[in-house]
Amino acid sequence: MAINYDNFIVKPGESTQCAQCVVRKLALFQGVKLENLEWTQAIRQEQFILKPKRRLFEEGEPPRYAYTLFSGWVAQYQTSPDGGRMIHQFALPGDFIGFQAKSGHPIDYSAQALTEITVCAFPVKELNKVLKELPELSNRLIDMHSHTIKLCRQHMLSVGRKSAKQRLAYLFLELFHRVKAIGDLMPGTEEDSIAFPLSQEDLADALGLTSVHVSRTLRELTDEGLVSVRHRRLTILNEPALTDLAQFDKAIVIQDHPLL
Amino acid sequence: MAINYDNFIVKPGESTQCAQCVVRKLALFQGVKLENLEWTQAIRQEQFILKPKRRLFEEGEPPRYAYTLFSGWVAQYQTSPDGGRMIHQFALPGDFIGFQAKSGHPIDYSAQALTEITVCAFPVKELNKVLKELPELSNRLIDMHSHTIKLCRQHMLSVGRKSAKQRLAYLFLELFHRVKAIGDLMPGTEEDSIAFPLSQEDLADALGLTSVHVSRTLRELTDEGLVSVRHRRLTILNEPALTDLAQFDKAIVIQDHPLL
DNA sequence: CGCTGAGTTGATGACAATCAACTCGGGTGG
DNA sequence: CCACCCGAGTTGATTGTCATCAACTCAGCG
Numbered sequence: 001m002a003i004n005y006d007n008f009i010v011k012p013g014e015s016t017q018c019a020q021c022v023v024r025k026l027a028l029f030q031g032v033k034l035e036n037l038e039w040t041q042a043i044r045q046e047q048f049i050l051k052p053k054r055r056l057f058e059e060g061e062p063p064r065y066a067y068t069l070f071s072g073w074v075a076q077y078q079t080s081p082d083g084g085r086m087i088h089q090f091a092l093p094g095d096f097i098g099f100q101a102k103s104g105h106p107i108d109y110s111a112q113a114l115t116e117i118t119v120c121a122f123p124v125k126e127l128n129k130v131l132k133e134l135p136e137l138s139n140r141l142i143d144m145h146s147h148t149i150k151l152c153r154q155h156m157l158s159v160g161r162k163s164a165k166q167r168l169a170y171l172f173l174e175l176f177h178r179v180k181a182i183g184d185l186m187p188g189t190e191e192d193s194i195a196f197p198l199s200q201e202d203l204a205d206a207l208g209l210t211s212v213h214v215s216r217t218l219r220e221l222t223d224e225g226l227v228s229v230r231h232r233r234l235t236i237l238n239e240p241a242l243t244d245l246a247q248f249d250k251a252i253v254i255q256d257h258p259l260l
Numbered sequence: 261m262a263i264n265y266d267n268f269i270v271k272p273g274e275s276t277q278c279a280q281c282v283v284r285k286l287a288l289f290q291g292v293k294l295e296n297l298e299w300t301q302a303i304r305q306e307q308f309i310l311k312p313k314r315r316l317f318e319e320g321e322p323p324r325y326a327y328t329l330f331s332g333w334v335a336q337y338q339t340s341p342d343g344g345r346m347i348h349q350f351a352l353p354g355d356f357i358g359f360q361a362k363s364g365h366p367i368d369y370s371a372q373a374l375t376e377i378t379v380c381a382f383p384v385k386e387l388n389k390v391l392k393e394l395p396e397l398s399n400r401l402i403d404m405h406s407h408t409i410k411l412c413r414q415h416m417l418s419v420g421r422k423s424a425k426q427r428l429a430y431l432f433l434e435l436f437h438r439v440k441a442i443g444d445l446m447p448g449t450e451e452d453s454i455a456f457p458l459s460q461e462d463l464a465d466a467l468g469l470t471s472v473h474v475s476r477t478l479r480e481l482t483d484e485g486l487v488s489v490r491h492r493r494l495t496i497l498n499e500p501a502l503t504d505l506a507q508f509d510k511a512i513v514i515q516d517h518p519l520l
Numbered sequence: 521c522g523c524t525g526a527g528t529t530g531a532t533g534a535c536a537a538t539c540a541a542c543t544c545g546g547g548t549g550g
Numbered sequence: 551c552c553a554c555c556c557g558a559g560t561t562g563a564t565t566g567t568c569a570t571c572a573a574c575t576c577a578g579c580g
Binding site for chain 2: 078080081082084085086088099100101102105108109131132135138139141142143145146147148149150152153154155156157159160161162207208247249251252255256258
């Protein structure tokens, strides 16, 4: 299974050592004892860099790798034959993406880099082996899955039962707090603002709306002085009002994070 | 932690023995070797019966038990303060419900019986202990979570990007095939029809619609001869057309089931 | 026999999609 | 350096899907 060099760029020379990895404290291998880290290191390929808009994997392929996102933003989405795209989750550094239990079956969603990203790739075959060897790893994965499902449920509540304004507010708050929670890994994070690479089309596809309607709705939110999105930067101007509008619960997004 | 006898009815006398359980082949403990089943049996409380509309647990409570659904239908849903209800998943026999990794935190959704149901209750404290002891169990739980997330993603794609008609068609097909897959456990399952306890309001709450609109949309589907829903029974009259309309993929729902 | 809850149907209105034209800012290449 | 180009975002006009409100039917049941 050779790496597809059209998509991937191997990080020149100095891949991070797992033992020194700053992301590890957030990631799948957090609980792994140092003496076991050689496992990790052994099955890990090099780190890869991916340019914005390139895909990490695509729905329909049987997955060969699972990835720990090391830096950057990733959109995970499904497409329907009639052209629609539904982003079900944005991944941030520390997130583990592309893993599914039945590794033989094709995966049902795609993952696309929204910024330049760095990932650590783990061949799923090896990963499954290690999961058998290290039970602590399985339990960690359970924690992560459990949290993923929680975010997924909340997102579904948004899309199914909230107005466009509420959905947008909710997504802003979720991403704002997720980024702030890993702030030291995210460049340009400030007290009330974060770097924010999403286009209005990305937002629309995550919220089940059109980009045109996101534009109008966003205008309402900014006119009311709740948020500001300019120059790829999101600023929360009135968090209480926004939280109230969106019916946002920080605890669900942050305190339940399996790795904080 | 006493059982709340307002909600639960202890099954008189003859609770099923885990070793003989017909559901076990589908459930969390499938992989567990017989000599370990005493574990299961030991931590399991009695089986409980719950009447329709009663709740198994409610959002906001820290969960004390997780449950294997033994018989009947369950709706898992969230409510938003302004009255909306979003059913994110229907549970069928064999499904494992109410488990979350961080057992100290309040759960973020509720579970309600749609029919009379029987469940096997496992105290989460004990469950976490057993998960540490039996790695095979952790891996099984990973499989189940992985599948749950898959269904959740598909559901989100429906709600976010499909028309009312497509959503309804998709849900019918999903439930039809899930029920048929465990047909021997579901009374009244036939070649092209299943027992179907959902009201139009349940459907609406699962699809992000109103019951009024479900009524109209369902009429369209029946007028076109695709399905029939009468006397609490769902009949699929034209599966190819329905599958095409809904963009339904049986493989995702069935072949990927972790326990079949 | 009337009560009740679920479902149906019609009329109306709100929210979001669609179509289209236009602006704006950031590259790129001459 | 400027002109041009391009993609993203904005705005307006219109349409369409679905929500809302309300009245009514109907089957099941005490």
